[in-house]
Amino acid sequence: MAMSGNGSAVVPAEVDVAVVGAGFSGLYMLYRLRELGFSAMAFDEAGDVGGTWYWNRYPGARCDIPTTDYSYGFDPQLEKDWTWSEKYATQPEILAYLQHVADRYDLRRDIRFGIRITAAVWDEASRRWRLRTSHGDEVSCRYYIMASGCLSLPKTPDIEGVDRYRGEVYLTGRWPHDRVDFSGKRVAVVGTGSSGIQCIPLIAREAARLTVFQRTPNFSVPAHNGAPPPDRLARLAADRDGYREAARWSRGGIPVELTDVSGVTAPEDVRRQRFEGAWQAGELFAILGVFNDQGVNPVSNELVAEMIREKIRAIVSDPDTAEALCPKDHPFGTKRPCLDTSYFETFNLPHVRLVDLRRTPIVTVTEAGINTVEESFEFDAIVFATGFDAMTGPLVSVAVTGAGGVTLEDKWEHGPATYLGLMTTGFPNLFMITGPQSPSVLSNMVVSIEQHIDWTADCLQRLRAENLDRIEPTPLAEAGWVQHSRDCADITLYPRANSWYMGANVPGKPRVFLPYIGGVDAYRRACQEVAENGLMGFRLDGPAGARCHDGVIRRIQPDVAIVLDLMASLGLPPVETMNVADARAFAEATAATMPPGPAVGEITDAVLPGPAGDVAYRLYRPPSAGPHPLIAYFHGGGWVLGSQHSDEPFCRDLCLRTGAVVISVNYRHAPEDRFPAAADDAFAAVQWMAANAAGLGGIPGQLTVAGWSAGGSLAAITCQLARDAGGPDIASQLLLTPVTDCDLGRASYSGNGEGFVLTAALMRWFWDHYAGEADRANPKASPLRGTLAGLPPAVVVTAEFDPLRDEGEAYAEALAAAGVPVRHIRARGHIHTSLTMVDAVISGAPVRAEMAEALGSFRPAPVQI
Numbered sequence: 020m021a022m023s024g025n026g027s028a029v030v031p032a033e034v035d036v037a038v039v040g041a042g043f044s045g046l047y048m049l050y051r052l053r054e055l056g057f058s059a060m061a062f063d064e065a066g067d068v069g070g071t072w073y074w075n076r077y078p079g080a081r082c083d084i085p086t087t088d089y090s091y092g093f094d095p096q097l098e099k100d101w102t103w104s105e106k107y108a109t110q111p112e113i114l115a116y117l118q119h120v121a122d123r124y125d126l127r128r129d130i131r132f133g134i135r136i137t138a139a140v141w142d143e144a145s146r147r148w149r150l151r152t153s154h155g156d157e158v159s160c161r162y163y164i165m166a167s168g169c170l171s172l173p174k175t176p177d178i179e180g181v182d183r184y185r186g187e188v189y190l191t192g193r194w195p196h197d198r199v200d201f202s203g204k205r206v207a208v209v210g211t212g213s214s215g216i217q218c219i220p221l222i223a224r225e226a227a228r229l230t231v232f233q234r235t236p237n238f239s240v241p242a243h244n245g246a247p248p249p250d251r252l253a254r255l256a257a258d259r260d261g262y263r264e265a266a267r268w269s270r271g272g273i274p275v276e277l278t279d280v281s282g283v284t285a286p287e288d289v290r291r292q293r294f295e296g297a298w299q300a301g302e303l304f305a306i307l308g309v310f311n312d313q314g315v316n317p318v319s320n321e322l323v324a325e326m327i328r329e330k331i332r333a334i335v336s337d338p339d340t341a342e343a344l345c346p347k348d349h350p351f352g353t354k355r356p357c358l359d360t361s362y363f364e365t366f367n368l369p370h371v372r373l374v375d376l377r378r379t380p381i382v383t384v385t386e387a388g389i390n391t392v393e394e395s396f397e398f399d400a401i402v403f404a405t406g407f408d409a410m411t412g413p414l415v416s417v418a419v420t421g422a423g424g425v426t427l428e429d430k431w432e433h434g435p436a437t438y439l440g441l442m443t444t445g446f447p448n449l450f451m452i453t454g455p456q457s458p459s460v461l462s463n464m465v466v467s468i469e470q471h472i473d474w475t476a477d478c479l480q481r482l483r484a485e486n487l488d489r490i491e492p493t494p495l496a497e498a499g500w501v502q503h504s505r506d507c508a509d510i511t512l513y514p515r516a517n518s519w520y521m522g523a524n525v526p527g528k529p530r531v532f533l534p535y536i537g538g539v540d541a542y543r544r545a546c547q548e549v550a551e552n553g554l555m556g557f558r559l560d561g562p563a564g565a566r567c568h569d570g571v572i573r574r575i576q577p578d579v580a581i582v583l584d585l586m587a588s589l590g591l592p593p594v595e596t597m598n599v600a601d602a603r604a605f606a607e608a609t610a611a612t613m614p615p616g617p618a619v620g621e622i623t624d625a626v627l628p629g630p631a632g633d634v635a636y637r638l639y640r641p642p643s644a645g646p647h648p649l650i651a652y653f654h655g656g657g658w659v660l661g662s663q664h665s666d667e668p669f670c671r672d673l674c675l676r677t678g679a680v681v682i683s684v685n686y687r688h689a690p691e692d693r694f695p696a697a698a699d700d701a702f703a704a705v706q707w708m709a710a711n712a713a714g715l716g717g718i719p720g721q722l723t724v725a726g727w728s729a730g731g732s733l734a735a736i737t738c739q740l741a742r743d744a745g746g747p748d749i750a751s752q753l754l755l756t757p758v759t760d761c762d763l764g765r766a767s768y769s770g771n772g773e774g775f776v777l778t779a780a781l782m783r784w785f786w787d788h789y790a791g792e793a794d795r796a797n798p799k800a801s802p803l804r805g806t807l808a809g810l811p812p813a814v815v816v817t818a819e820f821d822p823l824r825d826e827g828e829a830y831a832e833a834l835a836a837a838g839v840p841v842r843h844i845r846a847r848g849h850i851h852t853s854l855t856m857v858d859a860v861i862s863g864a865p866v867r868a869e870m871a872e873a874l875g876s877f878r879p880a881p882v883q884i
């Protein structure tokens with residue numbers, strides 16, 4: 020093997036695997052590769068192991084995950100050998116731990132320090148990566164692994180005049196190895212993220228004067244540091260393996276009990292009690308989990324945020340300083356919260372001053388200090404705690420050129436695209452440890468690192484065993500994962516913040532949510548399923564041939580998946596096995612557990628005259644002054660279940676979104692009243708509403724007919740009957756996942772017939788109760804079989820995982836073919852019941868918004884009387 024020199028260390032010309040980085044990731048990766056018999060070499064720009072813990076030596080640097088958990092779990096013996104001295108260990112102690120790991124497994128012999136990988140080029144002919152080092156060496160490797168960390172590339176302070184300053188300058192992310200003495204000095208700290216918040220109290224202890232320049236106040240809670248938590252030590256001692264396994268399958272990489280207390284519905288004393296408990300615990304996952312809905316519901320989130328602000332106001336003596344330290348521009352948790360030791364208390368010291376850059380922005384850094392719009396400051400030292408180009412920065416800082424000559428930077432110009440955060444299309448055999456779209460920074464990093472490395476090591480071993488040597492994700496699989504990752508973020512409040520999670524801290528960086536927020540557990544399951552399904556979504560090549568089991572690993576909306584998992588865990592009997600009375604009681608009990616939906620202006624109950632007696636209805640009126648458009652609404656429930664209030668959350672939502680009076684009608688049900696009773700009642704109700712529009716507070720001529728499921732069928736039929744009868748005039752129809760035909764042989768019946776709440780078996784049960792074989796093909800039961808020309812404009816919503824999807828699609832197509840204006844909304848990743856589960860399935864909200872907008876576009880001008 021050709022070797023080239025690199026000082027005393029030799030850089031090999033060829034290895035199986037090259038690893039960039041010698042922090043938590045690089046060390047364990049080397050360990051695994053060596054164990055599997057791959058030749059491997061790691062490179063790190065630093066002078067020794069440690070990664071982030073090598074560089075971030077600023078005073079006060081500590082981890083913010085309890086060290087009992089922020090430790091490798093792969094070797095029980097290693098855990099026995101090492102005892103942490105504190106709940107949150109200091110940087111020197113964590114660095115010593117990583118040095119111990121390097122020594123214990125003799126890892127340094129395969130690491131080259133002081134060397135940066137500057138470029139990497141994929142050579143398709145040899146199926147190898149060619150890496151170039153900062154020393155000019157070239158290294159050829161089959162697999163190239165970026166174990167380069169998520170927060171390893173400090174952001175250059177983007178402040179005017181920063182190079183002009185003549186005093187001492189420090190960057191928290193590149194702190195000198197020799198002790199820095201601030202005694203007697205006038206010191207500035209710019210930045211109040213985790214790094215600033217950790218170093219400010221310690222710098223204040225030494226400095227003669229400390230001025231903190233804060234652009235955005237951050238939420239911080241006391242770490243209550245001290246001895247490692249005894250309860251956790253006891254759990255580990257009792258069952259170490261069980262504890263580590265629970266961490267691997269937890270939401271954030273630490274086994275914590277999740278609450279079912281909602282901030283919105285909990286009584287005040289429970290809210291306080293939970294918050295105080297979390298404040299005292301001094302742990303990120305405790306304060307992030309005060310309520311089960313604080314990450315998704317702004318009202319719940321604000322409760323936690325305000326309780327933290329109350330604490331800040333109680334700690335900081337000067338009211339103006341306290342107010343300036345209170346974060347108000349982002350929901351709590353959407354920027355990484357900090358753990359501190361006496362941070363807010365530091366501002367009570369007479370020699371410490373806060374400069375609020377929102378009020379008095381920096382104009383420039385000068386030779387002697389910093390000028391704001393109001394003042395000139397002089398300093399002996401400036402500390403920049405201004406953060407990192409997170410997650411993508413370290414990856415694109417190497418000039419990586421993949422298959423076809425495209426660079427990673429170009430490919431990710433509009434944001435990163437990865438499959439599982441592990442690999443990216445066009446860059447074969449390049450693995451990223453804790454890459455974008457993996458849980459990484461939202462989790463206990465060590466647990467996520469071990470998971471990624473184990474997956475990667477298993478993958479390499481498998482390729483070797485199967486005589487394959489090239490792996491690359493397919494465009495379909497990657498696009499699916501990017502979409503899923505975005506879907507997970509979109510149901511949370513996180514995208515609202517200007518955080519580094521969003522790339523918002525680096526000017527010009529695309530604004531996309533970078534990590535995967537679906538949870539360590541959900542993520543691990545996805546990775547496992549990919550592996551078990553023949554490395555689904557990867558194209559594999561090699562001497563053994565080529566193969567690919569293409570596909571998308573997660574197509575269902577994440578909150579719908581949670582609902583389905585929950586229902587599966589309850590082991591409920593299928594509705595179609597119940598008698599009608601039990602089925603109705605079950606449906607009502609289920610509806611009672613749902614959030615009620617948004618508040619509307621008024622809800623009233625009354626009756627209208629039907630062909631066989633009074634028909635009950637419930638009216639939902641918007642809070643705005645009327646008159647309003649009218650919507651006649653027919654509930655779902657397969658003609659058998661439901662009532663005028665069973666779809667209440669949806670009706671309220673529809674009322675608010677459309678600004679219409681929604682009148683939900685309790686038509687007659689089967690099996691007591693079979694076909695065509697429901698359709699007759701529905702048509703009568705619409706006739707009555709049209710005739711009484713003004714009295715109901717409606718705008719004449721603005722009547723929409725709407726319905727969900729079987730109610731959607733009634734809405735469609737009503738429009739046909741009204742057309743045939745020459746009235747009433749119906750302005751538009753809204754058909755939400757409607758029944759349109761009695762043919763149960765369509766593909767969506769088989770593809771989605773089981774496992775998505777509404778099953779094919781249940782639909783059969785509904786039809787059997789409602790209509791005999793002879794009646795089913797009647798357009799009054801199967802509107803798809805009717806004449807469709809001349810019908811009102813239609814909004815048709817179909818759901819991807821609904822047995823009724825194809826008949827809904829067929830109806831939308833047939834309407835369009837008959838010349839009816841149609842807006843067909845395909846609810847991606849949704850099931851039959853998703854859109855009516857208001858506030859329970861948050862991802863349904865944008866679909867309902869689109870639906871309301873589409874209805875609005877069909878709304879005629881008010882009729883002048």
Ligand code: NAP
Nearest residue numbers: 081082083177210211212213214215234235355404405406
């Ligand atoms: P950061 O959270 O991005 O904070 C950077 C700070 O600098 C922010 O307050 C930012 O204000 C400010 N800033 C940036 N550019 C500025 C400018 N031009 N003018 C004025 N202010 C400017 O960075 P970090 O504190 O280094 O922390 C990054 C992440 O590293 C953390 O979120 C955490 O995940 C990790 N970390 C963890 C620990 C730990 O406890 N284990 C310690 C340190 C870091 P804006 O908010 O307005 O942009």
